[in-house]
Amino acid sequence: MDKRNSRKTSRTRLGDLVNLLREEILMGKRTAGEYLPSEKAFAEQYSLSNQSVRKGLDVLVSEGLIEKIPRVGTKVVGQPEGSFVTVKLGFHTSVTGEADILRLLSLFHKENPHIRVQAVPLSGYSYAYIHNYLTGGILDVVMMNYINFQEFLEIDNGDLLEPQQRNPELYPFLSDAFTTGDNRLLVQPFIFSPLILCYNRSHFQEANLSEPNSSWQWQDLIEHSNKLAIPNERLGFHCDLYSPNRWPLLLLQAGARFERSANGRIKLSGTPMMDALRYSKEMKHSIPYLSEGVTTGQSERLLAKGKVSMIMTSYFYLNYLLGEELPFDIAPVPHLGTPLTLLLNTGLAVYRHSQVKDAAVKLVEFLTSYQSQLFIRQHTYSLPARRLAAEWVGEEQRYRPSRFSLFRETMPCFRYFTDLGINATELAELNQELKLYWAGLENEESLCSSIEGSGQYA
Structure with a gap:
């Protein structure tokens, strides 16, 4: 068992075993x-007692997934073919x-024993x-986030999805995002x-610094980052700026939108958007190692190990900190004068021609x-x-x-990447070009030339 697991409580280790099985x-x-x-064997592998x-x-x-056979062993259970219907669920592995989607599927099966769910990553x-x-x-x-949904509509696949009833118990702004121009809700919101x-609260206390608050602008973060960083020991701030779920934030906060030329192509040179992109590049160089070589969950793992004091993340990725002994707290992201943040929204769509549509x-x-x-609210850090449920107190x-x-107070600040005036295809294509620009492998002139002179941005 690795060192990370050795720090977990026995209850957490047992949960890991049950969840994995x-x-x-x-x-x-x-x-x-x-x-x-x-x-x-399980007891030795997870450092647990046989009783646990x-x-x-x-x-x-109790979930009907296994059965214990006295003096023989524990067997995985299966039902006779044809005694149940199978629903195939495509889900994001994260x-x-x-x-905790797999535990939810077990609960669903207990209530609906005639329906099996096959999880397809x-x-x-x-x-x-x-x-x-x-x-x-x-x-x-199929599980879809907002980017997936926009991409799906752009390739005229919306008719493959079954229109769903709008649920008044879900946050309306989440349903709005998955509703088409002709008022069809094609994806039911799930988490957001x-x-x-x-940030690590103890790092701020040790440095005698006040903790982040809603008044923070990016310059405040840069200044605090420099004070919190310790050479060869820890970074002050870390995030994956190159992710399409991250870099639109600064552009949204700058209040800029991608402009269009008469031919419909994106216009960049001499626009407020170019100013925003330039500022993003400058900020990256103000905070060394902001995003080089970042992998999924890396910022959170660095925070857990005490190797960074602050990260930009989401409620989703806070789940990498479950079970960690870390005095962390959260705050709104810094801004450029007007508080805004990027919203991530994930929902569930049903195939219109499914043979098991009712199930x-x-x-x-x-x-x-x-x-x-x-x-979800009680067992994870994600927002249902x-x-x-999201606002449950207990x-x-x-x-x-x-x-x-704090998400309740910041709802008026939520924005999507489409507020930049681009679609999902353009988001992906711009992502490749901007990586080169921010990494210093492409200058401003060549960036503008690549974007403005290419028909792919029409």
């Missing part, structure tokens, strides 16, 4: 009739942690292939998050029910789309930052 069974990695390793392992396996027995930024997954019968329900600042709709209704949404089951509910 549940995931492997639901995703077909452990098939019906297969026997699990012994309780003793036994209690954990009992949870999976949501196994962001929404999806990968990649482009959702063009989802057309073939739907029409080929590979998926009945604005970009936020996350698929039932799954979406369950995942957006108060029961499931409250489960259902208002009463006895917490895990560490919760003191300013967790």
